[in-house]
Amino acid sequence: MNADERRFAVLRAIVADYVNTHEPVGSKMIVERHNLGVSSATVRNDMAVLEEDGLIAQPHTSAGRVPTDKGYRLFVDRLAQVKPLSGAERRAVQAFLEGAVDLDDVLRRSVRLLAQLTRQVAVVQYPTLTRSTVRHCEIVALTPARLMVVLITDSGRVEQRVVDLGDVVADDTVAQVRQLVNGALVGRPLAAASAAVAELPTTAPAELRDVVIAVSTVLIETLVEHPEERLLLGGTANLTRNVADFPHSLRQVLEALEEQVVVLRLLASAQDPGTVTIRIGEENEAEEMRDTSVVTIGYGGGTVLGGMGVVGPTRMDYPGSIAAVHAVARYVGEILAGR
Known part of the structure; x- marks a missing residue:
């Protein structure tokens, strides 16, 4: 040596x-x-x-x-290879995540798992709509003058909206509108789908126009990215185990974690499902996070749907945290791809 x-x-x-x-x-x-x-x-x-x-x-x-x-x-x-989770841990992670009933449940379970495995704060970002494509749009009559529009994306996100028509419509009208809307939307990324829906009222047959305008208005609002991207946090209490780990201020760190913008910025670099990014102490842009290290990764199948990771003191078990973040992201990607 x-x-x-x-x-x-x-x-x-x-x-x-x-x-x-x-x-x-x-x-x-x-x-x-x-x-x-x-x-x-x-x-x-x-x-x-x-x-x-x-x-x-x-x-x-x-x-x-x-x-x-x-x-x-x-x-x-210089971590040549990260010690992966044991076979038993991997099976437990897989079984726990596969028991999830829908996207919300998958992400809630991921946060709980990451916080337990690493004993840090876990953060998971909901799939970003802009990276999704439309899988299907269901339109059903709740009453003769009221429709329910359900938009399903390939990331498993489900958006529901009610449309009040102010006038009674026949079942075959609803079926025609459903066909028109799906023709414009299905398989398109959300931005393109939004543009296609905006065109629908100008090309729809005259007798359907009023219904199409009502439905497309609601759909455009649904398709446009929600600025307040949703985040899930878990295990915040883990940070309070050792206050000495945060010489400047633990309270500052906790307040920063409540700021969605700060956390979204931490996850912004998580663009690749295979690569774990680690920011240590001073490398964090946000001053309040300078006593912390952040381990993040993108999750999803071929495309990255969002980021996930853990936040803890710089005195963290890096090999263990990297292995846990990597494993949970991989299983979440597989589950969402298989749905």
């Missing part, structure tokens, strides 16, 4: 011990706990170099050292 590799082994030992014990780590502890095959003096020299490089630091009240954001970053970048 050359000097660089040995120093990285010392850094890895400091990260592992500090994550486990929350106590600054000394050279004696490293020699006792980790079989590095070198003397205490060599470890002390290596720690001096790591400190000089800004990878570890000495809290003023202690003789030991703790990893810095830069140290965690090097550790994460």
